[in-house]
Amino acid sequence: MDIRFVKREQLKEKPDQKNLGFGKYMTDYMFVMDWTKEDGWIDARIVPHEPISLDPACVTLHYAQETFEGMKAYRTKSGKIQLFRPEMNARRMIKSNERLCMPAFPEDMFVEAVKELVKVEKDWVPSEPGTSLYIRPFMFATESALGVHMASKYKFMVICCPVGAYYAEGINPVKILVEDELVRAVQGGTGFTKCGGNYAGSILGQVKAEKMGCTQVLWLDGVHRKYVEEVGTMNIMFKIGGEIYTAPIEGTVLPGVTRDSIIHILKDWGYKVNETHLAVDDLMKAGHDGTLEEAFGTGTAAVISPVGEFVYKDDIVKVNNFEIGKLTQKLYDYLTGIQWGDVEDKYGWTVDINA
Template structure:
């Protein structure tokens, strides 16, 4: 793929790596490529990061035909920069696009575009502990015409930002509210895709949770309002009586890259991982009888987030005395160790950007 480069006249001042927060500081450049029904994908370019011009009739503004991804670049102690399983993000975006009637952005082009932009922005990859460069590929329809239909033109873009911990509390356990009124996804819908509408529809539940003093929402299935599925920004796993339980990938749960990686690690360590439906009643019962040993969310942004408290209606359970569990800590240390190059990568998950 030939990528045109447009140099920025004045580079931005880089932020303090010790106070990055999450998603606040955009880098100097962004990747853009266009698609239309006559030419297909064309005009790949890396240009100065900045506003994009859209017609008010752009169909995405009215009908939300867009998808996105999230991955990171990590700087090792030796100064190398590496990616973590970018091909999985590419494949997931292809699946998301297919559900929303958007053209596929090929896996090899996706990875090449990510690598090219990260290489250009190498100076932006932070080196402080627990920091990384967050990479946001996204795609949206650009056709200007009102009416619900598959658009005739699209734009694929990538922007980046250096980040610290997703949660200000770091690896401290968070409190989760089980949502029993609203639903996030139903079978046959878009729950397995990474599209903005899924997240927009979850904000009301998030607002409700925060008003009650909880950090996130745990969603139940949309059909029965009975089985636990995922948290607003993460997949979630439960260690019950020595076994791991997590919702199956059946069309309503996002197939997380971190989720898949955790399952690989857990099974290699000898744990039985049950990808099966778990009712909220059984979950709360386990919390009360002492068999619910650990709960943790998994995702690219937070990596792993221990859960110290669950509330369902008026019932509250505290997990592991609201402390980070040993398995949760081991998973975090192992996966981040691979990502930052501190320990050997036996799975071939990392790619060095040169």
């Protein structure tokens, strides 16, 4: 791509790396590219991060034609900056866009856009342990016309922010509410896509969970409200009787990059991974009889988040005495070791931004 660069007059002051939080501090620049029905993708540019102007009739504001991705850049001890499986984010966005009748942003252009922006923002990639540069590619319709239809204009953008731990608890176990009234996704819907509407629809469950002292929501399937699917911002896995269980990718669960990576690692380590429907009653039973050994969420933001307790109706089960399990800790150390360059990447998952 021919990417033009617009220099910022004055760079921002960078935040304290020891107190980054998550999603609070935006970097100096953003990548922008436009799509029109007549010309396709045009005008690739890296410009100062600033507000964007939208007509009040912009179709995204009314009909939510929008998709996004989440990924990170990591600084190794040697100072090298690397991405983690960026091609998977590109492919997932293509699938999301297809479902929402939005134009595909080609995989090679996606990876190049991310690489070039991170190169410009290399000084924003933090070096403190456990920190990284969070990268948010997203796309939305920009046509100004009321009426539900595939728009004639779109904008693809990438913004970045240096981050620490996603949850205040860090790698410590969290308490999860099993939601048995609200529904997140159904077959044939948009559950497998990464679109804003999925997350907006989950907020009520999150509010309910927080009122009950829980950090997140575990969603059940939308038909029977019987089988566990995923947590609000993560896929989820359970170690029961020495085997791993996680919901299958059948259209209602997000095909997570971290999920896929963990499954690869677990199988290499000799674990049996069951991508199958697990009834919440069986999960709770396993919690009470002691066969539920560990549970953990997987996602780009938190990487791995151990679960210490499940609350379902009037029933509560603690997992591993509310302590992080040995396998959970081992997986976290191994995967983050690959991402930060401390462990050999035998899978070829990391991508040097200068390569």
